Amino acid sequence: MPLTPDQQADIDTLRSTPAQTLRAVSPGMEAHLYTAHPVLDHGFVRVIDYMGDDAAICQAARVSYGKGTKSVSNDEGLIRYLMRHWHSTPFEMCEIKLHVKLPVFVARQWIRHRTANVNEYSARYSILDREFYIPAPDALAAQSTTNNQGRGEALSGDEAERVLRILRDDAMRCYDHYEAMISDEGQQGLARELARMNLPANIYTQWYWKVDLHNLLHFLRLRADAHAQYEIRVYAEAICAIVADWVPAAYSAFEDYRMGGATLSSTALECVRRMLKGEEVTQENSGMSKGEWREFQGVIG
Amino acid sequence: MPLTPDQQADIDTLRSTPAQTLRAVSPGMEAHLYTAHPVLDHGFVRVIDYMGDDAAICQAARVSYGKGTKSVSNDEGLIRYLMRHWHSTPFEMCEIKLHVKLPVFVARQWIRHRTANVNEYSARYSILDREFYIPAPDALAAQSTTNNQGRGEALSGDEAERVLRILRDDAMRCYDHYEAMISDEGQQGLARELARMNLPANIYTQWYWKVDLHNLLHFLRLRADAHAQYEIRVYAEAICAIVADWVPAAYSAFEDYRMGGATLSSTALECVRRMLKGEEVTQENSGMSKGEWREFQGVIG
């Protein structure tokens, strides 16, 4: 259970205190505000604030393109046009602020997306809680034998049990020692900023993360992708569900043009053209390497 | 008059249609929403949307610093502490979206602040309006004789009249020719993206500009400064008045620590220490150049 009763009470209070505003309001997003969506064993994602909606994207586009855009029959068509032609600035006009609780090794991947604002819980200043990510048995995957950066099948029961025992025991022992080192009972007590170095990377941290919609979609494209590590992908998927309710037209265009789309190289396009003319194209006469050809086969089915 | 009746009617409609939200609401900002604050002869600044308030800054800071921050007696004290110690990330948690109408030469200075999102009216796509900035007579300043990048006194009446006539005539003639070149009556009509090159830099453009509070305050520190060009300073001042209503505690700390503050060099601090001990410090024995000494005198009065 990721939330304490106090935290849940805070959320209930915030959700029961509406106020009036003249700003654009997204009904789908209002339904999400403050509520914690559980992710992994102790993590969550929740929306703290947002700015804009589908209409705000169109409004910004219309500032740029003036009266011409009025000819596009509706907002959905305009949004699809913008997404298709990589006109990214109107999507930057929406903003979201999330509160995320996540394991440190996930946070380390996440933070590499630089165009965002972050306030993270400080382990120099405060004491971390005893909460560690311990994978569910079906998420305990073996190293892929074909891909250095991937997972293979789930571990067998015996091996899984061994691994889970190690992860739990090491986490608990390291945390016990963390507490023992910072304690000031009968000793000086090690500085928090030093003691934290004993904590393994599956400990949970939390942060406020604020990002515009364009950069968020870029993050989701990479992190909700099948090649992303499972432990960050589940966060990305939880955010996808939120974005779909926030800006339904933008999210739908994103699914069609980005998540479900693919970029073909000049060489690959030429192969498609040859194949459509009835020519038999093989890896050997395609101009592609074996790796590229395999990926190309995956795309064109 | 910067707004057409249609635009004013749109604003009136938006201002008369409140909705319910669970988000943080800043009453001072709600009063500003959509209303156009006139700047220069045809320009304006108006708030299209915002996210966060003083409490949101503190909330983000408390995520970082945990329970420790609860000891700071109140939000205002915490905000002053953050501003004093350059803890900028909590201020990044607030966001504002402005609609600005401004002369092109002002837009060219403004856009140099890169950490912002912009959608500008496209003169490739649409036809610019016949609106030019013509300075008020008391803003028609002579070149400074002591500072290459500055203004001196206002021009005398005769010279001012000459200059205003030039600015008006050239603007009108260039715009007449712009219209003539793009016209498709009895001719093909030059492409808009080419015809615009004939328009002088005092023509008005407009954009949506979205920025977080930290970067906005940085912009305001530079552009509301006495050394900034008058034509951008009046925009910065109009925004200052809005920010003061939006996040009163943050703006007050900004005024004390940034706008009214000054950075002293190591050498200058040493001079202050010597002077406070009663030593007579002159430029010659200060370790400063003449320019630095003059600026130092300005700071310590």
Added chain:
Amino acid sequence: MPLTPDQQADIDTLRSTPAQTLRAVSPGMEAHLYTAHPVLDHGFVRVIDYMGDDAAICQAARVSYGKGTKSVSNDEGLIRYLMRHWHSTPFEMCEIKLHVKLPVFVARQWIRHRTANVNEYSARYSILDREFYIPAPDALAAQSTTNNQGRGEALSGDEAERVLRILRDDAMRCYDHYEAMISDEGQQGLARELARMNLPANIYTQWYWKVDLHNLLHFLRLRADAHAQYEIRVYAEAICAIVADWVPAAYSAFEDYRMGGATLSSTALECVRRMLKGEEVTQENSGMSKGEWREFQGVIG
């Protein structure tokens, strides 16, 4: 002629004074250093400095992926792999600094690429030169009748002549008045920061522009594209030629995967799969709008 004899002499001196370095050196780039490549009638692009080469991209990738990358047979294969999978950070490890002279209306488009460092000639501080972009007759295009943001055919001889006369006359007259207003002979002389507002957008400015290779390639993809305005496209093309000499493997991968490639939506990919199975796909049964279908036809030939 874009360069004065003094400038050319400076360039000759710089090019005749090699020094020793332990850094990575790109022979193709050394051949470009300082030399001005003419663009448009008075503009140029020249390389002032650079950092890194193809090997530096691979070196950075190998830090990330460790020993695994050694299995990729060569640098070129690794670079193609990185480009294909949008692994952008190794490309960020190369940097280029250009000196560009360009019309103001081109500079206004260019500056919208925010992830770069810029030092532009200041018209607050210094006096602009009497240099204006006047298009060559075959670049004088009519407004497109099918695309609000595009050009159609070249103007006829008569109309072209009329337009060129206007552009030349207005530029000269506005510049005459600029000079007259800032003159301090027999008058106070208007401040430079004000007088510049009388200058049309085809006047030339110049800047130093520094950018990493990843962001440069993104700029080139958008601005060397057939839909970009001709006047910025010629700058992008001049830079493409430089990059091809600087990092030949990266540029070749960029041409294949970006410039010559295309992103197909989920819907478009499904159509390709159906067509390859022999199904007859039309706009009506494609799931695409007319605009999308037309673009799709363009891609698959």
Added chain:
Amino acid sequence: MPLTPDQQADIDTLRSTPAQTLRAVSPGMEAHLYTAHPVLDHGFVRVIDYMGDDAAICQAARVSYGKGTKSVSNDEGLIRYLMRHWHSTPFEMCEIKLHVKLPVFVARQWIRHRTANVNEYSARYSILDREFYIPAPDALAAQSTTNNQGRGEALSGDEAERVLRILRDDAMRCYDHYEAMISDEGQQGLARELARMNLPANIYTQWYWKVDLHNLLHFLRLRADAHAQYEIRVYAEAICAIVADWVPAAYSAFEDYRMGGATLSSTALECVRRMLKGEEVTQENSGMSKGEWREFQGVIG
């Protein structure tokens, strides 16, 4: 010893293979290239590449300010002027690329500086080495009793010994288990991307980090400061020594105006003015809080 014999041999080869270049060369920096400067027990900082020197800063400034800047007698004076007036763009024209080996908890602080390019060793892809930061006894500090985010005195011998034993034992045990989990001998072997979660935050990682001089100086101001955590400060200090050799004039101005300088608030400046007039100013009549007054006393000595 942070380097393997192979790595040292690579460095020796690189340092013994000069090439010719037409670019700006900084002799001070050439002396540093590739050499590893040890930091902490297993870490290092080394320069992989650089762009620009003091003259390049001035050259960029002169593009902006034109002929006016020639009146400043020399480059050093111009650089001091730029630093004093926060003209940051000329400093952005220099760039540095570092190879850094550092503990993960230091990397987590470091990465919060977003305006930089990074390629980090991937623990999804490759196996981390058995190298952990174990503090020297005199760096084992107690938690500060007055500052939540700080250190007090060094731990006593007994307590220090206890802490060091814990840190060493937990690191070794966690690493043993990491190896055991990923081993494929007699079992499937856990995926690397999962096994790494068992490793504590004092394990070493490494990255290439590329940043412009302006943002580097901002980083150094914060991280070479007395309030920064010791373990990141020693990296910042090692980089300071490198920058002082690279761009001596810029570094000297940075020391005077930034590292040794202080920003006084409007209220603090007013107090200085009153004190210089002979008035007795106390915290009570200063208008400052107790915290501010204490900091102010620290600044004016």
